[in-house]
Amino acid sequence: MEFHTQIEAARKGIFTPQMQNVAQEEHIAPEILMQRVAAGTIVIPANRNHKNLRACGVGQGLRTKINVNLGISGDCRDYMCELEKAKLALKYDAEAIMDLSNYGKTNTFRKQLLELSPAMIGTVPMYDAVGYLEKDLRDIKAKDFLEVVRAHAAEGVDFVTIHAGINRKSIDSFERSGRRMNIVSRGGSLIYAWMKMTGNENPFFEYFDDLMDILYEQDVTISLGDAMRPGCNDDATDAAQVSELVELGLLTERAWKHNVQVMIEGPGHMTLNEIAPNMLLEKRLCHNAPFYVLGPLVTDIAPGYDHITSAIGGAVAAAAGADFLCYVTPAEHLRLPSIPDVKEGIIAAKIAAHAGDLAKGLPGAREWDNRMSDARQKLDWDAMFDQALDREKAEEYFKSTNPTDKHTCTMCGKMCAVRNMNRIMNGENVLLK
Structure with missing residues (x-):
């Protein structure tokens, strides 16, 4: 029986090798895993072209996973250093690595990363658009953006962050909200700038069905990016953030109709008391799709220590239902992280993820602590x-x-x-x- 994606296979009653690997590693019954993949509450990002991938599940009833960001910028262009960061991420069992390179032609590095990594690989194709297309942002056409996504999918990327929820409707809420920090999402700010300069609708929203066809072909999971995520505690849970989340919930259902797997990206900065309600809100509005949180950072006053502010928020988020944590390093807000920064960020995120698993009573989590206590x-x-x-x-x-x-x-x-x-x-x- 033919299928292209893990969610499509599950809906057809096919137990794939990737599902088998997840079931064994997570000690979850195959029938339960298949039901949750079919329902979209678990994703298994697994591009058909990522040949050495060790399939990993994210979502309901599974261990909280972590992601490590890396990649070059215009000011720091040492690809070898970024590969060393990737090796460090693999050494400490990070489940995902995102290449956020945003300068020049990045596909050579991305191919090296895919060859190296059994962990799932994610990208933000919007970052690559200017270098890939060799055009200024204003001159890029709507369908051009889709071609960059197609190239990333063909190379083997397992999930892509796409800021499809920022549309004319949601930016109206933003523009009237008087936000303190405006838009802090890099991809979101580029989309917003393109929309304002061209007068057009967000191409990823306008051509969402075409985008789904591209992702379906290689089984690329879409991580619906939160362009309106709060960049400071004062902007948390405001009209802009929530209006975009409503749009992401609607897009989740559209993606599922195309048999495309979906994750939802969540807030970046918010105080401790807002984290658990935000987890519940996301699960409610986005139909229990796996939630991927960027922190959250629980205070804005600790540059140099934001791996700690993030780990505090990440632990609370994981305990309240978040499924996937994006690490934050001590260099956040200050510079591109060094290799030691990356290690600090990984360990902090791993602590937060495990603390969340303990709080959720995840099978096997307490046993690890008990082994340490016995020793x-x-x-x-x-x-x-x-x-x-x-x-x-x-x-x-x-x-x-x-x-x-x-x-x-x-x-x-x-x-x-x-x-x-x-x-x-x-x-x-x-x-x-």
């Missing part, structure tokens, strides 16, 4: 390092000082509560000298 109770340092999210850092910290008693660390020494409880409960004396 700590036994003062088994090697076992602790084995369970550590970042073994290298944990081992480096421990070995950087020399405790008198090798079974303790230099924080408590012989007053270590774990050591002394183990002794006293075994009927031994506690000796502090």
